[in-house]
Amino acid sequence: MALISSKDQQMLRDLFSERLQGDVTITYFTQRESILTVPGQECQFCKDTRELLEEVTGLSNKLYLRVQDFVRDAQAAEQLGVERIPAFVLAGQARGQVRYFGIPSGYEFSSLIEDLLDVSIGRTRLSDQTREALGGLEQDLHIQVFVTPT
Amino acid sequence: MESSRITADVVEVSEFPELAQRYRIYGVPKTVINEHVSFEGALPEPAFLQQVLRAVDGGSTGSDVKET
Numbered sequence: 001m002a003l004i005s006s007k008d009q010q011m012l013r014d015l016f017s018e019r020l021q022g023d024v025t026i027t028y029f030t031q032r033e034s035i036l037t038v039p040g041q042e043c044q045f046c047k048d049t050r051e052l053l054e055e056v057t058g059l060s061n062k063l064y065l066r067v068q069d070f071v072r073d074a075q076a077a078e079q080l081g082v083e084r085i086p087a088f089v090l091a092g093q094a095r096g097q098v099r100y101f102g103i104p105s106g107y108e109f110s111s112l113i114e115d116l117l118d119v120s121i122g123r124t125r126l127s128d129q130t131r132e133a134l135g136g137l138e139q140d141l142h143i144q145v146f147v148t149p150t
Numbered sequence: 151m152e153s154s155r156i157t158a159d160v161v162e163v164s165e166f167p168e169l170a171q172r173y174r175i176y177g178v179p180k181t182v183i184n185e186h187v188s189f190e191g192a193l194p195e196p197a198f199l200q201q202v203l204r205a206v207d208g209g210s211t212g213s214d215v216k217e218t
Binding site for chain 2: 044045081084086094095096097098099100101102103104105108111118119122123124126127129130131133134135137138139140141142143144145146147148149
């Protein structure tokens with residue numbers, strides 16, 4: 001059964017069709033799905049996260065999903081600073097990096113949809129003053145927002 | 151998204167209890183910038199920017215900012 005209801009799928013299809021500009025690639029790091037799990041290495045939400053991302057990227061031909069294995073593709077994970085899974089990184093027109101760790105459910109699903117639009121367009125809806133201040137940064141900045149499912 | 155120097159993470163902390171412990175997450179949303187500036191709750195955009203600039207300036211602490 002789909003994680004996104006058919007009504008929401010249609011709403012998202014319309015939204016993406018209207019608002020997406022450039023292509024967005026989601027690089028998703030997961031682990032091999034198996035009925036056997038190694039104690040201490042379970043990834044409770046890896047499968048659900050993959051299914052959710054497959055459903056979302058299936059709603060527009062401007063959205064792409066690249067699935068990588070956290071262990072086999074360790075070098076790619078390291079390059080993107082991914083140290084835990086499930087995790088995915090958005091890439092498109094926007095500068096900087098937007099990453100998600102854990103399944104984007106509840107309110108975070110809305111954040112993901114908004115981020116996909118912003119990354120596709122290549123600019124945020126922040127004020128000119130904020131955009132100017134951020135654009136002028138001369139050192140690296142790492143912003144982490146911790147959330148729980150709502 | 152407005153600077154190539156920024157990495158922005160959304161972390162579903164209940165899946166990563168070690169991070170909850172490391173960053174002392176007792177309430178959400180909690181934002182941690184460059185490991186040393188942190189605040190709980192959602193801030194209006196100008197106040198958020200102020201925290202970002204504090205992190206860049208070396209993370210001076212205010213009443214609403216804690217060293218982590």
